[in-house]
Amino acid sequence: MRFKTHLTARLLESNLSGEEINLLPASYQKLGEVCLIHLNKALEKHKALIGKTILELFPYFTAVCVQKGITEQKRKPDVEVIAGKMPKEVIVTENNCKLKLNPKEIMYSHGNHAEKKRIISLVKENEVVVDMFAGIGYFSIPIAKTHPRAKIISIEINPDAFKYLKENVRLNYLSNVFPILGDCEKVLQNKTFPKANRILMGLIPSCKKYIPAAMRIAQKGTVVHYHGLAKEGKEAELFKDFSNYKVKLLQVKVIKSYKPHVNHACLDILVV
Structure with missing residues (x-):
């Protein structure tokens, strides 16, 4: 103010x-x-x-x-x-990590700060975490830095963002982040892709079309963090997107207001 x-x-x-x-x-x-x-x-x-x-x-x-x-x-x-x-470039410091980006080419939102801290707190050592929309490493970098024994596979389709993802891995001296350039829908079709313990689906306004790709690498016990937009008070209805799968809704978190009466929410979903 x-x-x-x-x-x-x-x-x-x-x-x-x-x-x-x-x-x-x-x-x-x-x-x-x-x-x-x-x-x-x-x-x-x-x-x-x-x-x-x-x-x-x-x-x-x-x-x-x-x-x-x-x-x-x-x-x-x-x-x-x-x-x-x-x-041309700036460096943002958050969660004890440095993230370099070109502000004209790459988005950045401080509004997700609490959600990043929440996800970091949920990750366990030795987990395989797949970040389907990694960007410059918004979630991947702090998770990897906090959990050095976890394996973070970070997929990004935008070549400009991918360049900074690799640079931010180097900038934070990380050896447990594995960046992949490409469309996650195609990348996850590879039969040799490892099964995940945790999947981050952070594409807004919707990543519904990528659910089948995510479920290809899921297994019993996998937790999916599924982001989407929903009317205020109706955030749990996003769970209907998983109606064809054996899953359980663990938690609904409202991250922030997207526009009047519409919220950006994250659903924690367990594969059973």
Whole structure:
């Protein structure tokens, strides 16, 4: 809230109307020296002024960007630089791990921080963990660092993200992460692919079409962490996606609000 308070105070003397002042972003996401904000469409004509003001208020930022959306499977952010100069790469530190990325090419969400810590706490030593949508290693890297005896197989379809996945394995001195470039649906068709103790299915808005691929590497006792979007209060209904399989619902976790009355949720599902 302090962010909006400072921004509002500085822009009260500008040509923004009272209604436009109320629409100023209430928060921001820090990606290294980049400030990432969501901007109401009504403020589009003032974006340069807003960006310039943020840089004046918070001089440790070198660029202010507006996040407009994310493409689905390859999860490439649609961002616009409205002030300053975007660095080619940034390093984000989270869960005692360093993650390098290009903020114009790769998405990153601090909103999943609690969920990452939860999953890390559930992993047991010597588990085989398959991360079907690994990205730059959002889950794979901290799991591997916390559980050095676990084997993490990280699949990623986006070549840009895959490059950073490999770089982040190196950056964190890990030897138990095995990155694979490709479409997980095809990768998991390989009959020699090992069975998993834990499967991460973290594709939003939906990874329903990949359930058959996941179940090919599942076995009795495998836990699947299945992400999806659902109406508020109806998150457990995502379990219906597994109606053709012998599974048990262990837990439903609401991760964050995706949009009004729609939540991003994770279901912990046990193969029985």
